[in-house]
Amino acid sequence: MAKKKNVSGAKKIKALREEIEAHNYHYYVLDAPVIPDSHFDKLLQDLQALEEERPDLITEDSPTQRVGGAPLDRFETVVHQVPMLSLQNVFSEDELFDFDRRCREGAGRTLMTYMAEPKIDGLAISLRYENGQLTRAATRGDGRNGEDVTSNARTISSIPLRLVGKNPPTELEVRGEVFMPVAGFNHLNDQQRINGEKLYANPRNAAAGSLRQLDPKVCANRPLSFFCYALGALNGVSQPDNQNDLLKFFKDIGLPVNSISREVQGVDQCLTYYEEILEVRSTLDYEIDGVVYKVSSFQDQERIGFVSRAPRWAMAHKFPAQEETTQVKVIEIQVGRSGALTPVARLEPVFVGGVTVSNATLHNAAEIDRLDVREGDTVVIRRAGDVIPEVVSVIKERRKQNAKRYRFPEHCPVCGSEASVDAGGIIQRCSAGLSCSAQVKESIKHFVSRKALDVEGLGSKLIEQLVDNGRIRSAADLFTLTQSGLSKLDRMGEKSAANLISALDKSRATTLPRFLYSLGIPQVGETTSQTLASSFGSLEALVESSIDTLEAVPDVGPVVAGEIRRFFDQNHNVLIINSLIGHGIFWDTTPTQSNPAGVLKNKTVVVTGTLPSMSRDQAREWLIEQGAKVSASVSKRTDYLVAGADPGSKLEKALALGVQVLDEEQLKALASSEVA
DSSP: OOOHHHHHHHHHHHHHHHHHHHHHHIIIIIEEEEEESHHHHHHHHHHHHHHHHOOOOOOOOOOGSSSSSSOOOTEEEESSOOOOOOEEOSSSHHHHHHHHHHHHHHTTTOEEEEEEEEEEEEEEEEEEEEEEEEEEEHHHHHHHSSBBBBOOOOTOOTSOOOOOOSSSOSEEEEEEEEOHHHHHHHHHHHHHTTTTTTOOSSHHHHHHHHHTTSSHHHHSSSEEEEEEEEEEEESSSOOOOBBHEEEEEEEETOOOOOOOOOOEHHHHHHHHHHHHHHGGGGGSSOOOOEEEEEEHHHHHHHHEEETTTTTTTTEEEEOOEEEEEEEEEEEEEETTOOEEEEEEEEEEEEETTTEEEEEEEOOSHHHHHHTTOOOOOOEEEEEETOOOOEEEEEGGOOOOOOOOOOOOBBBBTTTOBEEEOOOTOOOHHHOOOOOOOSHHHHHHHHHHHHHTTTOOOHHHHHHHHHTTSSSSSSSGGGOOOOOOHHSTTTTHHHHHHHHHHHHHHHEEEEOOHHHHHHHTTTTHHHHHHHHHHHHHHHHHHHHTTOOOHHTTTTTTOOOHHHHHHHHHHHHHHHHHHHHHTTTTTOOOOOOOOOOOSSTTOOOOOEESSSSOOHHHHHHHHHHHHHTTTTESSSSSOOEEEEOOSSOTTHHHHHHTTTEEEEOHHHHHHHHHSOOO
C-alpha cells in the first residue's frame, strides 16, 4: 500500500508541475493568462505541500524551485550577475505571525524592523548602470537568465539614462518594476478596441506586452512607468545598511521609488500598514496586489538567509483576489437613460475584491462577440476598487457542448422598439426615446442626482414607483407632484412628502452648467457642461448652435458635437426643457466672467480633502471662474494641488512630483494677487 501511495503522490506532483508550467507559459511568455492569479497561487501552494511530504521528489526544474517562465527567443539572453529572486506569499494573519517569528528567531531579535512597500502588479526588471550611465536593462526571465530590453527601457521616461550626482557608483544593478498606470491602460485598451486589435486583460499584461515589443517606437508610445526597490550589485560607493536607507540612496541618485513605502516595527505595524494600503488601493493610479515586508537591516537579512530561490527575510502579503472564476447564469439587457442597451451577466455569486459579486458588465455587443461569452460559460471576472465588475475572459475548455452563441436583441427588451446602432457603430440604443419607460426612469434618476439638480430624498425606488403608476412621465412632471398625492404612496408619510416637496422647490434655483448636466445629453458630463455654459453663455445660444460651432468649443470633438445636436433636434427633448422652465427652473443669466488676467488662468488645479469653507463642487466652480482647468488626478502637468483635511494619496503624489501644494487660504491669496 505504501508503494502505491508513493506512486500516486509522484503522479500528482508530475501533473501539478505540468499544469503550473502551462500556466507559466501563458502568463510569462504569451502574456495571455487563462486563470486568475488566486487560482495559480493555490496550485503552487498545493505543489509545495506535496513536495514537503515527498522531498525526495523535488527536482531543480520544479516550479517551486524557479522564479518564472523562460525568456523568449526574440531578445538576446542576459545572465543576471546576481539571480533575481521571487517572494513567498502569505494570505492570512497567522501566516504573517509565523513569518515574523521565523525572522526574529533567525536574527536573534525580540522586535523586528521591516520595510513595508506596496506590491506593484507589473513586470520585474533589472537595470545596470556603469559610472552612472544606463548600459543594460533585462527582464527577470527565469531568475538566472532574462531578456535584454535595453532599447525599450530607454523609452520609459521614469528610468533615468544617467544617474544624478557628481560621484555615481562605478557599478550599480538595481531591481524594480515596470508597470502601466490604470488611466494609461484604459486609454490603451480603448485605442486597441477602436483599431479592432487585441485587448489586454490587465495592466500587468499590458506592461509586459509593451516592454517585449521588438520595435522601440511601439514601446515609446505606451504609457509605462517604473519604481525601483532592490539592489543587485553595487561598487564604488558605500552600501547602505538597511532597506530604508537604500530607498533614500536610490532617490538621491535619481531613481524613482514608491513614496508610500515606510519602515514599520513588528508585526502589528505590518498589519496596520496592510489595512491602510488596502483602504487606499482603489485611489492609486497603479495596480497593486498586496504589500511586501522586508527585514530592513541587511545584516539581519544575511543572518536569516534564503530558502530555495526565495529570501526568508521577505514576504508578500497578498490582498483578497480581484479576479475569480464563476458561471454565467443568464445574459440580460439593461436600458440606460440615453437608451443604450447594456448587456449584463447574471452570475453565480462569488467573493472577489472584498465583496460578493453576482452581476458583471459585458459593455456592448462587440465585447460579447470578442469574448464569445455564452450563457452557462465559466468566466473570469475582475473587480478593482469601486469599479463595476466585468467579465475578463471565458474559460472555453469548460464550455458545455450545447452552449449557443449569444444573439444581441434587435429590439428594446422594455418597450419593444427597434434598436439602432449609434454613429460610432458600437452602442445599440432603443429608438423610442423618452416614450420608453426604462429611459424615463433612468433620465429622472440622473436629473435629481447630486451633481445635477440635487433633489434630496428622491431615491430610485420612489422614482420607479411614480413612473410605474403613471404619475410622472418626464423630469418636468416632478414639479406637478403634491404633498397630499405623495403621502398616499407606499412608505411615504406626511413629513416625508413635505420634505420632498420642499427639496423640489429648492432645486428650482440652479446654474446653467448643472441644468445642462441634468438633461443627460449623451457624452456630456460635468466638465463638458461647464465648458458649454462658459462658451455659449445661454441655453438659447447652445440650442441654436451648429455642428461647426460646437466643434470649435475646447474639448468638444465631432462625436460629442453630434450627440449634442441630435439631442436638441429631438422635439420631445425641447418640450421637456420648456416645461421645466415653465415649472420655475431658473439660473442666473448674467454671463459668468472668468478672470482673464488672473494668475490661475489656464493653470491645471486638483482639489483634494475637505476645505474649511467650500465643498469640492463649490471649489471646482470657483476655480473655473478664475480661468483654471480643474482636473481629477495629479500628474506632472498639474500646477497646483489644493489640499484640505484628510487629503489622501493625491497629496503624497503631488509632493513626489514636486507639485506646489496650497491650502484654501493660500489659494484665495494667490488668486487675488496681481500677475507679474
